[in-house]
Amino acid sequence: MSGDHSATNTLNMAWEATASCFSDNPIASPVVPCPDQSGSSGGKGWTVAEVKTIISKTDPKVIEEICNGKIKIITFDTAYDKWKYDDGREEEDELKGLLGNTIRDKKEIRIRNSMTSQEAASTLFHEMGHMTRKAPSTQEGYLQEEIDVRVETEEFRIRQGMASTAKGYRTPAGKVDRAFIENQIKNSTHYNPKGRKRIGRRYVGEAIPSGWCPP
């Protein structure tokens, strides 16, 4: 791998922790995020209070980084990517498996609503691992960052008493198996779409719940 191009990486693996209850909501107009005073992520899965409590138990620094860095945590029900095909057709694909997303320069992290509080905490920890690092300038740097963030996330899950993210992520002794994660990421499949181009993405059910930081 060389150059600083972007690529999709897909891993085929036994995933022990899965998100559920994905929405098949009808297409709706884009929703403009608005502050939610209830601290609810949208009333479907996790709550800010629970996620904050979980993370603070072992890693209060992460919550401090969210507050000090003025990181905007945006929740969403689901997302759609719009594609244009070579024959002129345009279609939207629902991103049912999108759990989290980080946009560094905007200081935005998106977390799917329908996860449990434990899985939302783990996903937020992972996304903050990306957010707090300088954007890598090369493809190799990007893959190395993904490895490092996954190792840190697995260490977080061990501290939390959570199940392993996936089979092979821990040694028989219960430690993080960095070699396994490195091998998995570096051998992941790169997806370069043929016959279609991505036009845009819209999120459904976006909200910005409050309650992360002291008033």
Added chain:
Amino acid sequence: MIVTGVITVTLSCSGKSTRKGPIVSERIEVKAVILDYTPNAMQDSFDHGGFESYDASKLRILTPEELAGLELNIYHGSETPREGLWRTVGQRIVFEIAKDDLMGGTTLFNGAVTRLRADCSNDSRGQ
């Protein structure tokens, strides 16, 4: 004004959503200047271990007048040429884009842009 396009969208359990029937999409010509290019600016995390990263070109719109000053990111889901327009800070560019895509609050990818070219109407570098 350029009017093109047919969108087909319906919703199915497979996760594909398709709207059927012709939808008129107004395409407008936009002049802009590249402010920045950031590799790996946006990252997705999927269940089952999938992940994806996108580079971003940050633009400031120069024309049309009603959009002048608007700054936006165009994300790249595939490799962009190393010496290409999207990567050249200070480069003035011209392209066409559906007004709905531009104004709809969506995250924009480079597939939304057609007829991308350098703006040669005057000095194409600097701002």
